[in-house]
Amino acid sequence: QRVMKMQLLEYDEAELCFPQLLNVSCKKHKRPHSETLLVYIVLSFISSLTVVLNVLVIISISHFRQLHTPTNFFLLSLAVSDFLVGLLAMPFHILVTEPCWFLGDLVCVLHYFLPNVTLCASVVNMVLISFDRYVAICDPLHYPTRITVNRVQICVVLCWVCCVFYSFLILYDNLKQPGRYNSCYGECVINLIGAVDIVLGFIIPVSIIIILYVRVFVVAVSQARAMRSHIAAVTLQRSGTVTVKKSEMKAARNLGVVVAVFLMCYCPSYCFSLSGYDLTISYSTNILFFLLLFNTCLNPVIYAFFYPWFRKSVKLIVTLEILQLNSCMINVL
Structure with a gap:
């Protein structure tokens, strides 16, 4: 019996995160080795891809002077x-x-604080980009005076300051007393103010983005119809009809990609949080949280890869032509 008790005790200790803390230690959630390896490979690949794609965007816009426009600063x-x-x-x-x-516990809180700041900045930047495109298409005559480089820089600074304050607000209890929501040692649990996060982090920005892009889509369609009328005056009516259909489809496709991908990555987590005002983040919600992070990998594809100048600048970066003298003056448009 003594041997059996010793074996059971060793077995229990092997199942604990901190065997020296028998009564307060969390139990390990064992997973198959193949599953663990797959998770590491997938997450590491997406992390590396996110870094590489966004570095290309940063170098492109920062280096080439032709790209120093208000929209590109966003x-x-x-x-x-x-x-x-x-x-x-x-x-x-x-x-x-x-x-x-x-x-x-402190690193646990900071590990969630940093993504909240950066994800918040990503969402606010999307709103600013939507507003920029709205003014450029719906009010092009006043665009140069309303959207200037100085105003854009001020908006970007305010964006980051507000995101830091917002993250501090929703994580205040956790920052004040790290680990207060952990039930045992070896656990990383964060409690968010769900109502504030849903309204300020999802409903308001998503509503603004959708409203602005719908308005842009309506204006784009009306412009396509105006072009059809102009073409119909000098060519066959059938030719004009084909032109407007292509324009409407292109505008609808671009709008659908931007809005659908954003909602696809953000909706699952926030829909889950609608079940209660307080959302507890733990092991069970890691997939939803990573889906939010994965959107940052798709943003360069959505907002940059659709532009011809990005492909030209990437070619110059990969071939190291940007190291040449006065390479910042190269025409990439």
């Missing part, structure tokens, strides 16, 4: 926030997928 701010997610937030999130958390 894209640059978006790329910086997404780059930080890939460089810092995603590697820490890989550690959260482990059965136990060994980095302490």
Whole structure:
């Protein structure tokens, strides 16, 4: 019997995150080795891809003077926030997928604080980009006077300041007393103010983006119809009809990609949080949280890869032509 008790005790200790703390230690959630390896490979690949894609955007806009426009400065701010997610937030999130958390309560809180700042900045930058495109298409005559480089820089700075304050607000209890929501040692649990996060972090920005893009879509369609009328005056009516259909389809496709991908990555987590005012983040919600992070990998594809100048600048970067003298003056448009 003594031998059996010793074996059971050793078995229980092997199942604990901190065997020396028998009564207060969390139990390990064992997973198959193949599953753990797959998670590491997938998350590491996405993290690396996010960093590389956003670095290309940052270098392109920063280096080539032709790209120093108000719209591209918004894209640059978006790329910086997404780059930080890939460089810092995603590697820490890989550690959260482990059965136990060994980095302490303070690091646990900071590990969620940083992604909240960068993800918030990413969402606000999307709103700013939507507003920029709205003014450019719906009010092109006043665009140069309303959207200036100085105003854009001020908006970007305010964006980051507000995101830091917002993250501090929703994580205040956790920052004030790290680990207060942990039920045992070896756990990393964060409690968010769900109502504030849903309204300020999802409903308001998503509503603004949809309203602005719908307005842009309506104006684009009306412009296509005006062009059809102009073409119909000098060519066959059938030719004009084909032109407007192509224009409407292109506008609808671009709008659908932007809005659908954003909602696809953000809706699952926020719909889950609608079940209650307080959302507790733990091992069970890691997939939803990573889906939010994954959107930062898709942003460069959505907002930059659709532009011809990006493909030209990437070619110059890869071939190291940007190292040549006065390469910043190269025509990439």
